[in-house]
Amino acid sequence: MNQAVTHRQLILLVMLLSITTTLIQPHAQAIYYAEQHAYLSYIPVFLVMISVLWMLSRVQRRFPNQDLFESLVVRHPFMGRVLALLYIVFFLFVFARDIRLIGDYVSITLLETTPISIIILSLMVMVVFIVRGGLGSLIGMSELYITLFLVNSIIVPFMLIQQIDLDNLMPYFDIDMAGLAREVGISCPFLERWLHCRLL
Numbered sequence: 001m002n003q004a005v006t007h008r009q010l011i012l013l014v015m016l017l018s019i020t021t022t023l024i025q026p027h028a029q030a031i032y033y034a035e036q037h038a039y040l041s042y043i044p045v046f047l048v049m050i051s052v053l054w055m056l057s058r059v060q061r062r063f064p065n066q067d068l069f070e071s072l073v074v075r076h077p078f079m080g081r082v083l084a085l086l087y088i089v090f091f092l093f094v095f096a097r098d099i100r101l102i103g104d105y106v107s108i109t110l111l112e113t114t115p116i117s118i119i120i121l122s123l124m125v126m127v128v129f130i131v132r133g134g135l136g137s138l139i140g141m142s143e144l145y146i147t148l149f150l151v152n153s154i155i156v157p158f159m160l161i162q163q164i165d166l167d168n169l170m171p172y173f174d175i176d177m178a179g180l181a182r183e184v185g186i187s188c189p190f191l192e193r194w195l196h197c198r199l200l
Contacts, residue, residue, distance in 0.1 A: 009139045012146045033183040041183040
């Protein structure tokens with residue numbers, strides 16, 4: 001059931017992978033540590049992401065028909081394989097954590113009496129069937145989900161506009177540098193992992 005992916009569907013898939021995974025978690029931590037100046041913590045993180053993209057683009061230009069793993073193995077056969085293996089193991093741990101988080105969320109909000117092991121097993125079976133269905137099945141689901149998500153994202157700010165209090169930004173010039181630095185240290189690895197997951 002593999003099908004060609006149109007430009008519109010590709011944009012929807014990128015939105016599904018990027019917006020939903022970075023919508024709540026890093027911003028909640030940013031507000032906790034950097035308080036009213038949380039927006040300042042994204043400036044150094046942005047500079048780091050730009051440098052990572054620049055380095056990856058240099059690698060892509062040097063090895064045009066290879067991904068990062070292949071270029072590592074071609075350049076350094078033994079150490080490239082070791083680094084690729086460590087990278088894969090790291091992401092297996094990260095994805096195991098993400099599956100557990102999704103399982104906890106479903107268990108707490110939707111299926112309170114269902115054991116967590118059954119929920120996670122169901123999620124893994126669902127992922128297997130989605131992968132077997134090819135990219136077309138994932139694209140089909142993302143078209144429905146992203147459309148509803150965008151409509152909801154437009155409506156919710158208008159519903160909550162009366163609760164906006166600009167006094168929460170005060171004091172404007174009292175910047176907690178320690179909290180800001182801690183937030184940069186938290187957001188940078190999170191967004192860098194997100195970036196690598198999308199590019200590899």
